[in-house]
Amino acid sequence: MIDAHALALETSDLSFSFSKDHPVIKGLNMRIPKGSFYGFLGPNGAGKTTTIRLLLDLLPSSSGAVKIFGKSYRNDRNGILSRIGTLIETPSLYDHLTGFDNLKVTADLRCITKERVWQVLEMVGLATEGEKYVHSYSLGMKQRLGLALALLSSPDLLILDEPTNGLDPNGIIEIRGLLRDLNVNHRVTILISSHLLSEVERLVSHVGIIGQGKMLFQGRLKELQQMSREKAIIEIDTDDNIRALAILMEDHQPIIKAAQFLAIQLVNKDHLAQVIALLTGAGLRVNRAQLVERSLEETFLSLIKDNHL
Ligand SMILES: Nc1ncnc2c1ncn2[C@@H]1O[C@H](COP(=O)(O)OP(=O)(O)OP(=O)(O)O)[C@@H](O)[C@H]1O
Secondary structure: OOOHHHEEEEEEEEEEEEEOOEEEEEEEOOEEEOOOEEEEEOOOOOOHHHHHHHHOOOOOOOEEEEEEOOEOHHHHHHHHHOOEEEEEOOOOOOOOOEHHHHHHHHHHHOOOOHHHHHHHHHHOOOHHHOOOEHHHOOHHHHHHHHHHHHHOOOOOEEEEEOOOOOOOHHHHHHHHHHHHHHHHHOOOEEEEEEOOHHHHOOOOOEEEEEEOOEEEEEEEHHHHHHHHHHOOEEEEEEOOHHHHHHHHHHOOOOEEEEOOOEEEEOOOOOHHHHHHHHHHHOOOOEEEEEEEOOOHHHHHHHHHHHHHO
16 A cells, blocks of 8 residues: 555546446556556557546546646645646647747746756757757657656656657667656656557656556566466476366366467466476476466556456
8 A cells, every 4th residue: 555645646446438328437446656667558549648648637527636746736726737838749840940948838837947948858868959949859859859748847756648759769778768857857747648558668667557448567567477377377288188178177276278288377386386296297208397477568458458358
């Protein structure tokens, strides 16, 4: 149980419908610890963008509550928004202005200094490109400028909706490096949404997996990794698989596949050795016996698939 004071963001039974009787977000309880890097994952249409819009008070929630740094929008909307930086898909930029001037427009509105504008340009690696017009920027540079915009007011919480969408591998690596630095060295709590676990796996400390508007898993990445390990299988091949299958069935082993080789659900850490001993004890020769762990991506996909059944 995480102490509520240690949470940057918390929702309680958050629900939302665009039209009557068609809920899109169904009783979401999000817990994002301060200082964490939270991957908000789910397939297309799962409800990530809608949730993010609810978190930013851009939609009226059907029911439930959002608390950011312990406060609700009803009591302290400006206070909350002043602590959040956002990047929702592609940033809105003025193509006919320079990178610097794009930031300056917002900086002037919020009484932020010119020095801070250069500072954030430096942070996102655009200081030397700051005087160039945005229409000459690559997609990756525009995305980094969008991030600079989100960072202008030194937010404590960054909310990013699929920020690497459409970027090439280099652009993705750049954004990843930048976000890791913000999280680790500048202590910014980050929520990043993605439909690909592999895209955020090396960044995040926590994950929330959403499917059809419901939270399917939430916790530390380590817990999801542990779940993957527990779903490991034993693959075994002997000189007589038909007999091996009969022996395993008689022993009530959890067999999940019997084809060119046999596959058994791993139940504990000694299981592999026990199965080998059982078969060799019955006079069979074990040609191959190995543990095959489920990849994290497979665990993610099976969580989503199970929810669709
Ligand atoms: N303005 C809208 N009016 C009606 N339905 C909508 C609207 N916006 C989204 N939806 C529906 O709400 C559901 C959730 O959509 P949402 O965009 O939040 O999903 P998502 O997880 O962000 O998907 P993606 O990864 O494709 O952006 C989908 O079924 C979508 O069709």
